[in-house]
Amino acid sequence: MQTRPVEVTRGLREACMSCSLQELCLPRGLYGQDLERLDALVERQGPYHEGDHLFRIGDPFDSIYAVHAGSYKSYTVDSEGREHVLGFHLPGELLGLDAIYPGHHVCNALALDTATVCVLPYARLSSLASQISGLFTQIMRLMSKDIADTATLAGDFTAEERLAAFLVGLSQRFQLRGYSPKEFNLAMSRRDIANYLRLATETVSRVFARFEKEGLIAVDRRALHLLDLPRLRTRCESLGSR
Amino acid sequence: MQTRPVEVTRGLREACMSCSLQELCLPRGLYGQDLERLDALVERQGPYHEGDHLFRIGDPFDSIYAVHAGSYKSYTVDSEGREHVLGFHLPGELLGLDAIYPGHHVCNALALDTATVCVLPYARLSSLASQISGLFTQIMRLMSKDIADTATLAGDFTAEERLAAFLVGLSQRFQLRGYSPKEFNLAMSRRDIANYLRLATETVSRVFARFEKEGLIAVDRRALHLLDLPRLRTRCESLGSR
DNA sequence: CGTAGACTTGAGAGTCATCAACGTAAGTGG
DNA sequence: CCACTTACGTTGATGACTCTCAAGTCTACG
Numbered sequence: 001m002q003t004r005p006v007e008v009t010r011g012l013r014e015a016c017m018s019c020s021l022q023e024l025c026l027p028r029g030l031y032g033q034d035l036e037r038l039d040a041l042v043e044r045q046g047p048y049h050e051g052d053h054l055f056r057i058g059d060p061f062d063s064i065y066a067v068h069a070g071s072y073k074s075y076t077v078d079s080e081g082r083e084h085v086l087g088f089h090l091p092g093e094l095l096g097l098d099a100i101y102p103g104h105h106v107c108n109a110l111a112l113d114t115a116t117v118c119v120l121p122y123a124r125l126s127s128l129a130s131q132i133s134g135l136f137t138q139i140m141r142l143m144s145k146d147i148a149d150t151a152t153l154a155g156d157f158t159a160e161e162r163l164a165a166f167l168v169g170l171s172q173r174f175q176l177r178g179y180s181p182k183e184f185n186l187a188m189s190r191r192d193i194a195n196y197l198r199l200a201t202e203t204v205s206r207v208f209a210r211f212e213k214e215g216l217i218a219v220d221r222r223a224l225h226l227l228d229l230p231r232l233r234t235r236c237e238s239l240g241s242r
Numbered sequence: 243m244q245t246r247p248v249e250v251t252r253g254l255r256e257a258c259m260s261c262s263l264q265e266l267c268l269p270r271g272l273y274g275q276d277l278e279r280l281d282a283l284v285e286r287q288g289p290y291h292e293g294d295h296l297f298r299i300g301d302p303f304d305s306i307y308a309v310h311a312g313s314y315k316s317y318t319v320d321s322e323g324r325e326h327v328l329g330f331h332l333p334g335e336l337l338g339l340d341a342i343y344p345g346h347h348v349c350n351a352l353a354l355d356t357a358t359v360c361v362l363p364y365a366r367l368s369s370l371a372s373q374i375s376g377l378f379t380q381i382m383r384l385m386s387k388d389i390a391d392t393a394t395l396a397g398d399f400t401a402e403e404r405l406a407a408f409l410v411g412l413s414q415r416f417q418l419r420g421y422s423p424k425e426f427n428l429a430m431s432r433r434d435i436a437n438y439l440r441l442a443t444e445t446v447s448r449v450f451a452r453f454e455k456e457g458l459i460a461v462d463r464r465a466l467h468l469l470d471l472p473r474l475r476t477r478c479e480s481l482g483s484r
Numbered sequence: 485c486g487t488a489g490a491c492t493t494g495a496g497a498g499t500c501a502t503c504a505a506c507g508t509a510a511g512t513g514g
Numbered sequence: 515c516c517a518c519t520t521a522c523g524t525t526g527a528t529g530a531c532t533c534t535c536a537a538g539t540c541t542a543c544g
Contacts, residue, residue, distance in 0.1 A: 078397075079479045086393050098393065100386035107393075126382065130375045136368055143385040144342035150392045151328050151340070151349075155320075156440035156501095159532070190491065198398035200533055205492055221491085221541080237321045398533095401500070432523060442501050447524055463509085463523085 015042050015118060024092030024176065025066050026120070026138055034132045041124045044068060046116030054095065054109040054117060061099035063119045067091045070115020071187040074107045075195075085196035087150075088112070088188055090173050094142055112187040153197070157236075162197040163207045164235035167217070171226055182229060186222045257284050257360060266334030266418065267308050268362070268380055276374045283366045286310060288358030296337065296351040296359060303341035305361045309333045312357020313429040316349045317437075327438035329392075330354070330430055332415050336384055354429040395439070399478075404439040405449045406477035409459070413468055424471060428464045 016027045016039040027035055046068070048054060054065060054072060072089040086107055089095055099105045100122065129136040157165070175181035186193070190208075194201040211217045216232050218225040226232060258269050258281040269277050288310070290296060296307060296314060314331040328349055331337055341347045342364065371378040399407070417423035428435070432450075436443040453459045458474050460467040468474060 084397055086396070097386055098390035101383045101390060106390055126378055127375060130372045130378055133368065133372050136371055136378065139382070140368070140385070141343045143382070143389065144340055147385065147388050147392060148340040148343060148348055150389060150396070154328070154392070154396055154440070155326055198396070201491080202493080202534085203532060206532095209492080431521090443523080444502085444525080445500060448500095451524075 015039055015044055019068070021066075021068065021092040021177075025118075026094075026135070026142070028138055029134050030132065030138070034134060037128060037132065038135065041121060041128065043119045044116060045119050046070075048111035048115050048117075050111060050113050052111045054111065055099075055105045056108045057105055059105045061096065061102075061104050061122065063121050064097060064100075064125065065095040065109075065117040065119060067093050067095065068116045068118050071112045072109050072115060072117075073112055073188060073192060073196075074109045076107045083195060085192050088192075088196070091177060094146070097143055097146055112192075159197075159199050159203050159207050160210070161236045162199065163193075163204060163211070164232050166193065166197060167224070167226065168229070168232055168236060171229065182226045184224055186224055257281055257286055261310070263308075263310065263334040263419075267360075268336075268377070268384070271376050271380055272374065276376060279370060279374065280377065283363060283370060285361045286358060287361050290353035290357050290359075292353060292355050294353045296353065297341075297347045298350045299347055301347045303338065303344075303346050303364065305363050306339060306342075306367065307337040307351075307359040307361060309335050309337065310358045310360050313354045314351050314357060314359075315354055315430060315434060315438075316351045318349045325437060327434050330434075330438070333419055336388070339385055339388055354434075401439075401441050401445050401449050402452070403478045404441065405435075405446060405453070406474050408435065408439060409466070409468065410471070410474055410478060413471065424468045426466055428466055 016022065016025070017035055019025065019027075022028060027038055030038060045065075048070070057076065067089050069091055071091075072095060074086045074089065074095065076084045076086060078084060089109075095109050095117070096105065098107065125135075125139075129139060152165075153162075170184070170186075171181040174184050188196075190204050191201045194204040197204070208217070208219055211232075212219055216226075216228050216235075218227055258264065258267070259277055261267065261269075264270065269280060272280060287307075290312070299318065309331050311333055313333075314337060316328045316331065316337065318326045318328060320326060331351075337351050337359070338347065340349065367377075367381075371381060394407075395404075412426070412428075413423040416426050430438075432443045432446050436446040439446070450459070450461055453474075454461055458468075458470050458477075460469055
């Protein structure tokens with residue numbers, strides 16, 4: 001069951017062609033007519049509001065989503081009802097790739113704030129990818145990146161290493177999108193961060209406090225200031241693959 | 243630097259067409275002429291022997307590998323020299339998908355026993371994928387599965403849950419390949435298992451002993467006997483996504 | 485202004501890592 | 515064939531990191 005009917009802002013063509021995320025998103029490396037053809041199958045969807053679900057476990061898979069604005073979290077719920085956060089998704093990143101294989105969604109995705117997505121109907125996308133070799137390449141690249149990234153968190157690292165890596169990673173992703181790498185707002189709660197990093201919320205709270213005491217960061221609720229990025233990096237050097 | 247020159251068993255065509263792994267590997271869903279065209283670009287490589295590297299971090303990426311026989315492990319080495327096992331790969335599974343994005347390998351892969359692979363040159367594969375829509379679909383499916391699988395281990399589970407899930411997962415994979423799901427040999431050492439599950443080798447040893455005492459398994463060195471698969475499953479229910 | 489939820493802080497407990505010693509199997513060279 | 519070596523695996527004792535439980539603070543919102 002797709003969660004709820006949502007406005008589809010089609011109207012203006014050139015969703016991709018004028019999008020500021022071109023460099024991060026699928027169209028990278030596509031030009032002219034190829035880009036127009038991709039543009040023709042993309043639909044903007046939203047806005048979703050905080051807590052709205054983009055899709056849920058079991059929903060039939062028919063589209064991949066690219067975050068256009070705002071941010072999302074994806075998560076599963078295990079047999080005992082416990083939630084497991086799989087990732088946070090910023091503009092330009094794809095959602096729903098893990099649903100291709102089984103043909104239905106295997107995780108939930110919800111908006112962490114007011115957010116929109118670009119909908120890429122999979123059937124049309126794959127037929128287009130057969131015609132445009134650059135598109136095939138780009139899809140493969142993004143999926144490959146996804147595989148490499150999910151492997152990063154799978155270490156047995158300390159709470160400090162995990163949180164430092166998380167903050168450094170976020171910083172890099174914000175910078176790529178043209179935002180300040182040293183100052184940004186966390187869209188997600190402590191509980192979500194803790195769950196994502198496989199820690200207790202209390203531990204996250206304590207490590208934040210420790211980092212602040214050491215002058216690494218300044219944090220006020222969701223507002224974050226990375227004061228000493230170099231030293232923060234040394235705190236998570238072992239997770240080098242980022 | 244590709245590790246070492248290895249014999250390439252081309253010779254007989256029909257590597258894919260007669261392969262017993264067809265149902266697991268890429269050709270699934272391809273027939274007749276399409277299969278022949280895929281077959282034409284695949285080269286069998288090996289045999290590699292225990293400890294031989296298939297590729298190493300930094301090696302230029304130009305091919306995806308499909309395990310044909312034997313088993314491999316993939317792993318990284320962090321800045322402090324510690325090894326991190328990313329996965330074990332059985333016949334029919336793909337290796338090197340995470341190298342597409344960066345264009346070079348981001349992990350090492352080595353043979354755990356005498357093993358062979360099928361080499362899929364990426365450039366030729368992607369051009370073929372634009373001609374055969376079923377091939378594109380299949381590649382996407384396999385990458386999607388990879389993404390979903392790597393997410394599975396990322397929970398904060400107990401040592402028992404992790405090991406139970408590992409054994410159950412292995413069992414399923416062996417069964418899919420036509421082997422007994424209850425009796426098989428572990429190709430990997432305790433140290434590798436422990437590293438993969440983010441545990442100490444001693445912990446793995448102890449949990450094996452505990453499982454044996456409970457009558458869940460019988461284990462002698464690498465020889466494993468799953469005596470009570472149902473009860474083993476209940477031990478890792480929370481990792482339900484498998 | 486009051487309540488609910490998010491966040492913080494403290495104290496105690498448990499799981500697992502570390503350190504250490506020992507047992508076993510396989511391979512080597514005499 | 516037997517000491518010797520090496521890698522692997524098991525078992526025990528101790529300690530640390532982080533979870534759990536609990537109470538308290540702060541913020542947002544109705």
